[in-house]
Amino acid sequence: MQRPIYMDHHATTPVEPRVLAAMLPYFTDVFGNAASKDHDFGYQASQAVERARAQVAALINARPDEIIFTSGATEANNLALFGVAERYADKGDHIITCVTEHKAVLDAAKRLEYLGKRVTYLRVDQYGCIDLDEVRAAITPKTILISIMAANNEIGTLAPLADIGRIAREHGVLFHTDATQAAGYIPIDVHQQQIDLLSLSAHKMYGPKGIGALYVRRSNPRVRLAPMIYGGGHERGLRSGTLNVPGIVGFGMAAEIARREMATLAPQYRAWTTRLFAGLQERIEGVALNGHPTERLPHNLNVYIPQIESRAFIAGLHDLAIATGSACTSASVEPSHVIMALGFGEERAHGSLRFGVGRTNTSDQIEVAISIVAERVAKLRALLAR
Ligand SMILES: Cc1ncc(COP(=O)(O)O)c(C=O)c1O
Structure with a gap:
């Protein structure tokens, strides 16, 4: 892979x-x-x-x-x-x-x-x-x-x-x-x-x-x-x-190509992001969805993971490229203005991860991504608990 x-x-x-x-x-x-x-x-x-x-x-x-x-x-x-x-x-x-x-x-x-x-x-x-x-x-x-x-x-x-x-x-x-x-x-x-x-x-x-x-x-x-x-x-x-x-x-x-293939790709993306969320929920305590549960882009998943700091979390992920928020503002260390606007406070904005699946992905990669994230969360939480 x-x-x-x-x-x-x-x-x-x-x-x-x-x-x-x-x-x-x-x-x-x-x-x-x-x-x-x-x-x-x-x-x-x-x-x-x-x-x-x-x-x-x-x-x-x-x-x-x-x-x-x-x-x-x-x-x-x-x-x-x-x-x-x-x-x-x-x-x-x-x-x-x-x-x-x-x-x-x-x-x-x-x-x-x-x-x-x-x-x-x-x-x-x-x-x-x-x-x-x-x-x-x-x-x-x-x-x-x-x-x-x-x-x-x-x-x-x-x-x-x-x-x-x-x-x-x-x-x-x-x-x-x-x-x-x-x-x-x-x-x-x-x-x-x-x-x-x-x-x-x-x-x-x-x-x-x-x-x-x-x-x-x-x-x-x-x-x-x-x-x-x-x-x-x-x-x-x-x-x-x-x-x-x-x-x-x-x-x-x-x-x-997008116009012709949207109807076949969108359900595939939806299935992947649904599986990603379910897999993260199974393995990580406290995972919460950011955004609307149904009125959402098929290829997007944004989750809050309590106790992680997303920038540091992502910096330590060598096998998986995901984002903390919008790449266009990633030069700033301000919490995401979007997650802040949802009203859950700064901790949630600093502890959220964005996944965007696409043509480069496979079903196997979804499973691997779940494991990579879950294992790193477990490691970080174990350190915090010491
Ligand atoms: C919603 C939205 N608007 C505008 C832009 C900017 O697009 P471009 O990179 O083509 O200037 C982006 C890119 O991140 C975006 O996500």
């Missing part, structure tokens, strides 16, 4: 071989600039980009011309928040989001506050769920945007997208969702769920790093954005810069 075992698929995923194969010609043979369509080199590159745009759009039931390629979900989130705040400044200055969002939304929201906008940060309950009545109550005549993530990157809790979409639409407010962790794992339909803006990242779905997209609704309503990056007017003027053609091609292939 391959060691170490990788179970951190929320941080990133390896590029799938079919994705890599699709990308390779675009580094060498078909290297044209997709904006230089006067010759065949550029024309072929631009054709490949448009095919990928359609593949990405299909994953969320959008139109190809509603997909704006970005460098990833961080940029897509920033474009959504800053783009709406600037473009709709004459309509209002208020944004609603949630305390458990990814930093790419929270820090953008904080910056908007600094620039004079107003932001409401909705609280969550012990499962990480927002209260729809609080969403309704937070809306004012000056509200221009609701930004709520589709699935939490730490605890996997899913948001009721269709309900939020309906509330936003009823009040004439735009609805953005950061679907970085959800897309390719659970079905998303921007029409049925009335989503106006949606952020995606290729490297969370077995595509390459450094490429993502923002879906921007073009009708009912037509969403307008101010760009953040100015230049040659690429991507309908919303995101200038020479397109990352190999990255886009890889993203397209990753989205297509």
Whole structure:
């Protein structure tokens, strides 16, 4: 069995071989600039980009011309928040989001506050769920945007997208969702769920790093954005810069594979995370689930293990790659803002582990992971008891 075992698929995923194969010609043979369509080199590159745009759009039931390629979900989130705040400044200055969002939304929201906008940060309950009545109550005549993530990157809790979409639409407010962790794992339909803006990242779905997209609704309503990056007017003027053609091609292939294989992979992932939790519960006293028991990502498991300090715990695990919380904030030793928001206190935030299963795993690895974690907990607890 391959060691170490990788179970951190929320941080990133390896590029799938079919994705890599699709990308390779675009580094060498078909290297044209997709904006230089006067010759065949550029024309072929631009054709490949448009095919990928359609593949990405299909994953969320959008139109190809509603997909704006970005460098990833961080940029897509920033474009959504800053783009709406600037473009709709004459309509209002208020944004609603949630305390458990990814930093790419929270820090953008904080910056908007600094620039004079107003932001409401909705609280969550012990499962990480927002209260729809609080969403309704937070809306004012000056509200221009609701930004709520589709699935939490730490605890996997899913948001009721269709309900939020309906509330936003009823009040004439735009609805953005950061679907970085959800897309390719659970079905998303921007029409049925009335989503106006949606952020995606290729490297969370077995595509390459450094490429993502923002879906921007073009009708009912037509969403307008101010760009953040100015230049040659690429991507309908919303995101200038020479397109990352190999990255886009890889993203397209990753989205297509995810769309086709989601229905078979998701139950497999669900079975693994269910077994992982049951196995940990059998062997470790006091293990508790973080996040919602059923409304959660199939491939996520986040548990609290009393008496462990998760950073030190993980540092001592040589055969298993898991996480304490969000990789993007792992530079800080602050307790996870997501687990803190659940209201159980600092000890729980410092004693939680995140598992993210994926294509690289096998059923045998799930059993080995249970043993690795259980044995280390037993060892640490024995030391504490001395
Ligand atoms: C929910 C969520 N949003 C945004 C991001 C940032 O994505 P990217 O790495 O594409 O910038 C991540 C990645 O960790 C994420 O999990």
